[in-house]
Amino acid sequence: MAEEKPNGPSARSSGWRRAAIALGADRLARRFWGGCGAILMLHGLREDGTAGWEGNPGLGTTVGQLAALIETLRAEGYELVTLDAALERFAAPKSGARFACLTFDDGYRDNYELLYPLLRRFSAPATIYITTGFTDGWAPAWWHGVEAVLSRHPTLDLELSRRTHSFAASDPAARNSSFHQASALLREAKPFTRTRALTQVEQEYNIDFSALSQEKMLTWEMIREMAASGLVEFGAHTVTHPVLRGLPQEEARREMLWSRQRLETMLGRPARHFAYPYGDRAAVDTEVVALARDCGFASAVLAYGGPLRSGASLHALPRIPFGGDDSMDDLRIRLSGLKTALSPPALVYP
Numbered sequence: 001m002a003e004e005k006p007n008g009p010s011a012r013s014s015g016w017r018r019a020a021i022a023l024g025a026d027r028l029a030r031r032f033w034g035g036c037g038a039i040l041m042l043h044g045l046r047e048d049g050t051a052g053w054e055g056n057p058g059l060g061t062t063v064g065q066l067a068a069l070i071e072t073l074r075a076e077g078y079e080l081v082t083l084d085a086a087l088e089r090f091a092a093p094k095s096g097a098r099f100a101c102l103t104f105d106d107g108y109r110d111n112y113e114l115l116y117p118l119l120r121r122f123s124a125p126a127t128i129y130i131t132t133g134f135t136d137g138w139a140p141a142w143w144h145g146v147e148a149v150l151s152r153h154p155t156l157d158l159e160l161s162r163r164t165h166s167f168a169a170s171d172p173a174a175r176n177s178s179f180h181q182a183s184a185l186l187r188e189a190k191p192f193t194r195t196r197a198l199t200q201v202e203q204e205y206n207i208d209f210s211a212l213s214q215e216k217m218l219t220w221e222m223i224r225e226m227a228a229s230g231l232v233e234f235g236a237h238t239v240t241h242p243v244l245r246g247l248p249q250e251e252a253r254r255e256m257l258w259s260r261q262r263l264e265t266m267l268g269r270p271a272r273h274f275a276y277p278y279g280d281r282a283a284v285d286t287e288v289v290a291l292a293r294d295c296g297f298a299s300a301v302l303a304y305g306g307p308l309r310s311g312a313s314l315h316a317l318p319r320i321p322f323g324g325d326d327s328m329d330d331l332r333i334r335l336s337g338l339k340t341a342l343s344p345p346a347l348v349y350p
């Protein structure tokens with residue numbers, strides 16, 4: 001899971017995007033600010049026309065949207081490469097040839113069911129970052145548990161730090177607002193407080209969050225098959241998906257190293273890359289970045305930051321998010337670097 005971003009018509013302001021693209025402003029901007037390539041950040045996939053209620057729609061995209069994304073990238077001259085190849089190209093950029101990497105966070109099962117066939121169809125490589133506790137079935141992707149309670153019950157009561165928060169789920173607007181508020185509270189809670197609160201919710205609403213999230217996540221068998229194809233590489237995304245910023249250093253180090261070791265044991269090959277859970281400014285600071293470097297990862301990616309430009313730190317690599325109802329116009333504008341040039345993101349550096 002990454003930083004939540006607004007979706008829906010109010011956030012689109014599609015008029016100016018269409019006009020800018022019609023005038024060729026995105027291609028012009030890309031010449032100056034488009035850098036040497038881009039790392040795209042996605043999560044889950046679903047079949048076209050199958051959208052149900054989701055707390056964070058930005059975490060999903062459709063097969064059709066992803067196919068269009070791959071076609072658009074290639075039509076715009078981007079070569080789709082693995083993260084390993086991207087790092088080589090980043091170290092010694094070839095003029096004129098931009099590259100793009102497709103990355104998927106958390107390890108959703110639809111990455112095997114829907115993404116893998118698509119990658120084979122397009123001969124396009126991708127990287128999937130695995131939260132190993134989700135795949136092993138003992139750590140919950142708790143936001144899907146919150147989503148499930150809000151879908152099935154009129155209210156969600158959450159007890160955090162001796163205070164009961166009551167969230168309404170009577171209609172879609174209330175569900176959306178409740179999901180965002182409850183998720184924000186849970187995300188920022190200390191791990192022990194969060195676990196206690198989630199256990200109470202599981203008991204009260206008779207739901208097993210870990211089982212629910214395991215159903216949504218890849219199995220090791222699926223991961224092995226995709227790794228053996230040579231088309232998909234796997235990176236680490238911690239063991240339990242905590243906010244690393246603010247965690248005691250030893251705990252943060254364990255989250256990084258244990259997830260890498262588990263992946264390497266299960267796949268019998270090195271796991272060289274890492275993605276910070278949530279990946280936003282509130283979740284990653286310079287200490288966390290320094291720790292990822294000290295742990296020996298070849299790269300670590302954020303969840304924001306625009307195109308990959310010279311000078312970026314290998315352990316705070318920017319990514320371009322794509323999901324929800326993002327369009328190809330949104331993609332072109334993000335690739336151009338126009339937005340990040342006009343208001344540069346405060347990337348963290350060790």
Ligand SMILES: [Zn+2]
Pocket residue numbers: 001002105106237241276277278
């Ligand atoms: Zn994540």
